[in-house]
Amino acid sequence: xxxxxxxxxxxxxxxxxxxxxxxxxxxxxxxxxxxxxxxxxxxxxxxxxxxxxxxxxxxxxxxxxxxxxxxxxxxxxxxxxxxxxxxxxxxxxxxxxxxxxxxxxxxxxxxxxxxxxxxxxxxxxxxxxxxxxxxxxxxxxxxxxxxxxxxxxxxxxxxxxxxxxxxxxxxxxxxxxxxxxxxxxxxxxxxxxxxxxxxxxxxxxxxxxxxxxxxxxxxxxxxxxxx
Amino acid sequence: xxxxxxxxxxxxxxxxxxxxxxxxxxxxxxxxxxxxxxxxxxxxxxxxxxxxxxxxxxxxxxxxxxxxxxxxxxxxxxxxxxxxxxxxxxxxxxxxxxxxxxxxxxxxxxxxxxxxxxxxxxxxxxxxxxxxxxxxxxxxxxxxxxxxxxxxxxxxxxxxxxxxxxxxxxxxxxxxxxxxxxxxxxxxxxxxxxxxxxxxxxxxxxxxxxxxxxxxxxxxxxxxxxx
Numbered sequence: 005x006x007x008x009x010x011x012x013x014x015x016x017x018x019x020x021x022x023x024x025x026x027x028x029x030x031x032x033x034x035x036x037x038x039x040x041x042x043x044x045x046x047x048x049x050x051x052x053x054x055x056x057x058x059x060x061x062x063x064x065x066x067x068x069x070x071x072x073x074x075x076x077x078x079x080x081x082x083x084x085x086x087x088x089x090x091x092x093x094x095x096x097x098x099x100x101x102x103x104x105x106x107x108x109x110x111x112x113x114x115x116x117x118x119x120x121x122x123x124x125x126x127x128x129x130x131x132x133x134x135x136x137x138x139x140x141x142x143x144x145x146x147x148x149x150x151x152x153x154x155x156x157x158x159x160x161x162x163x164x165x166x167x168x169x170x171x172x173x174x175x176x177x178x179x180x181x182x183x184x185x186x187x188x189x190x191x192x193x194x195x196x197x198x199x200x201x202x203x204x205x206x207x208x209x210x211x212x213x214x215x216x217x218x219x220x221x222x223x224x225x226x227x228x229x230x231x
Numbered sequence: 232x233x234x235x236x237x238x239x240x241x242x243x244x245x246x247x248x249x250x251x252x253x254x255x256x257x258x259x260x261x262x263x264x265x266x267x268x269x270x271x272x273x274x275x276x277x278x279x280x281x282x283x284x285x286x287x288x289x290x291x292x293x294x295x296x297x298x299x300x301x302x303x304x305x306x307x308x309x310x311x312x313x314x315x316x317x318x319x320x321x322x323x324x325x326x327x328x329x330x331x332x333x334x335x336x337x338x339x340x341x342x343x344x345x346x347x348x349x350x351x352x353x354x355x356x357x358x359x360x361x362x363x364x365x366x367x368x369x370x371x372x373x374x375x376x377x378x379x380x381x382x383x384x385x386x387x388x389x390x391x392x393x394x395x396x397x398x399x400x401x402x403x404x405x406x407x408x409x410x411x412x413x414x415x416x417x418x419x420x421x422x423x424x425x426x427x428x429x430x431x432x433x434x435x436x437x438x439x440x441x442x443x444x445x446x447x448x449x450x451x452x453x454x455x456x457x458x
Contacts, residue, residue, distance in 0.1 A: 093319075094319050094324065097327075100328055100331075100392060103391075103392040104327075108391075166327075169326050177321065
C-alpha cells in the first residue's frame with residue numbers, strides 16, 4: 005500500500021489518541037480510502053522532516069505528502085472528487101463547526117483528560133509530555149485534574165448547540181455524517197482513548213450520536229483500545 | 232404587492248427589532264423578493280389568528296401563509312429555487328450555526344438589552360412587556376440590567392468561534408453571506424435597534440463583519456432607526 009497516515013500513539017501503537025489524527029483517519033474512511041497506520045510518538049519530530057512538519061497527522065498518498073488535518077481534508081476532497089464529499093455542501097459552514105469545536109470543546113477536553121495521558125506513554129515520552137505541557141499550561145497535572153468531576157456539568161452544558169441540532173437530525177451533516185461530525189467526534193475519541201472519565205450522560209442525545217459515530221465504518225473507532 | 236411580512240415593531244413602526252423577523256427580512260432580500268412591512272406589536276396576537284400563530288414573523292406570499300422564521304426560510308428556498316440559495320450548501324450545517332446562535336448569543340443578548348425595550352414601546356405595550364418578561368425571567372429589569380457592562384467581556388469571549396471563522400473568510404457562508412450569517416446578524420440587529428450598548432469593540436473582526444452585514448442590500452439594516 006502506498007498510502008500512509010502518521011498518527012500519534014501511546015506506548016501501545018494501537019492507542020491512537022490525537023483528535024487531529026482522528027479527523028484525518030475518519031476523512032479517509034469517508035472517502036473509502038485505506039491507509040496504513042504509521043505510529044508516531046512525541047519527540048519524533050525528525051521523522052516528519054520529509055513533510056516539513058513537526059506534528060501529526062501527516063498523510064503520504066503515493067507521491068503526495070500533506071501535513072495538518074485541515075490541509076489533509078482539503079487535499080482528499082480535491083484529489084478524490086468522485087468519492088463521497090467530505091464537506092457535503094459548503095466548506096465555509098463546516099469551518100464554523102470546526103471553530104466551535106476548537107474553541108469550546110477541545111480546550112475543555114484537554115483540561116479534563118490531560119492528566120491521564122502520561123499513563124499511556126513510555127517513561128521517556130511521559131516525562132517529555134508532562135514537562136512540556138505543565139510548562140505551557142502553567143500548572144502541574146494534579147492541579148489541572150483535581151476538580152475535573154466538578155467541571156463536567158459545565159462541559160456538558162457547553163454542548164448545547166450540538167445537542168440541539170442532534171434533536172433535529174441524526175448527524176451534524178444531516179442524515180449522514182461528514183467532516184463536521186468527524187471534527188467534533190475526534191475530540192470525544194481523544195477523551196475515550198486516553199481516559200476512563202465519562203464525559204457524557206447516557207440519556208444525552210450527544211451520547212447516542214457518539215455511539216452512532218463509534219459504529220461507523222465497521223466500528224473502526226470503537227475497536228481502538230480505550231481508557 | 233401581494234407579499235407581506237408581519238414584523239415586530241415599537242411605537243415607531245420603523246423600529247423593527249425582533250431577531251426572528253430580521254432573519255426572515257434578510258432571507259427575503261437574499262432571494263431578491265420585495266415584501267411590504269406589516270407592523271405588529273406585542274398583544275396583537277389575534278391579528279395573527281389567520282396564520283394559526285401568536286408570534287411574528289408571519290409571511291403572506293400571495294395565497295401562502297407561513298409562520299416561524301425557520302419555516303419561512305424553508306418555504307422561500309423551496310418556492311424560489313431559481314433565486315440564490317439561502318442555505319448555500321447543506322441546510323444541516325446551517326442549523327448548527329442557528330443552534331449556536333440561539334443557545335449562546337440570543338440568551339446573552341436578551342439579558343444585555345431587554346431593559347432598553349420598554350422605552351421603544353407605547354405605555355400599554357411597555358407595561359405588558361415588562362410584566363410578562365419579568366415574570367418569565369424571575370427578576371425585575373433593573374436587576375437584569377445592573378451588571379450588564381460587566382458581562383460584556385464574557386459575551387465577547389463567547390463569540391470566539393465566529394471570530395475564528397471570520398479570520399478565515401468574509402462571511403459565515405464563505406465569500407458571500409447566506410442564512411447562517413443572517414441568523415447570527417439578526418441578534419446583533421436586535422441589540423442595535425433597541426439599545427445604545429456597544430456590544431463589540433471596534434477592532435474585533437466580528438465588528439467588521441457586522442459592518443459588512445449592515446451594508447448589504449443597499450444598507451437595508453443600517454437604515455433602520457437604532458438605539
